[in-house]
Amino acid sequence: MTLTCIAVDDEPLALGLVCAFIEKTPFLTLVGRYSSAVEALQGLMNGPVDVIFLDIQMPDLTGLELARVLERSNRSAHTTRIIFTTAFDQFALDGFRVDALDYLLKPFNYEEFLRAASKARQYFELVHRVEPAVAAPMIAAPKEESEDYLFLKVEYQLVRIPYRDILYIEGLKDYVKVYRQSEPDKPLLSLTSLKALEEKLPSSQFMRIHRSFIIALASINAVTRNSVQIGSTLIPVSDQYKDAFGQFISRWM
Incomplete structure (x- = not known):
């Protein structure tokens, strides 16, 4: 299974590192990179992605605010999951509250990144196994x-x-x-x-x-x-x- 991903970070070095990690990972495909949450939100209007690697502390619109916007918008049945990347561990509980899939604390290495990415792959593999079983038939069983x-x-x-x-x-x-x-x-x-x-x-x-x-x-x-x-x-x-x-x-x- 291959997951489509975008990376969002206002720090060029951090953004470049996440993009390099995504491109290094065989089951991830990078489809966009953005230096602000506002740009990412505009990019997501072109179509949903599987995973967003999202910085929290950004000007104009924070990563947590973007996560809440996506949660409220419910633009499609497609499930987009968020993995936060931040230098501030005090946001861990906030990340849990917006249903983030994982939380990477900067600076993180490729092993830590791969662990979070693998969790995303396991999540989507599980979702794909469950969906056929719960899809409504012509006459739904109780x-x-x-x-x-x-x-x-x-x-x-x-x-x-x-x-x-x-x-x-x-x-x-x-x-x-x-x-x-x-x-x-x-x-x-x-x-x-x-x-x-x-x-x-x-x-x-x-x-x-x-x-x-x-x-x-x-x-x-x-x-x-x-x-x-x-x-x-x-x-x-x-x-x-x-x-x-x-x-x-x-x-x-």
């Missing part, structure tokens, strides 16, 4: 019958989580924690909302019982009218969800 896993953005990678491995999911403001049977003491942290996951998960296998919790029904060890026990964890049922939960546990009692 979601819970056609899928048995969830894809979740964790740090800078896309992680495949089988439904059967999920114990429960906890919402934490802008993030969620996914607790799993395979590693119960190592929950996965993802920048998404509990509502977004609730819409993706099959209702036959999962239930929201609290504004901060979704549980896997198969993982329940014990229930009361007001709580659920999963392993050693007791999860409360809030008033908003008691009616639906009461209908469910009526089959138990």
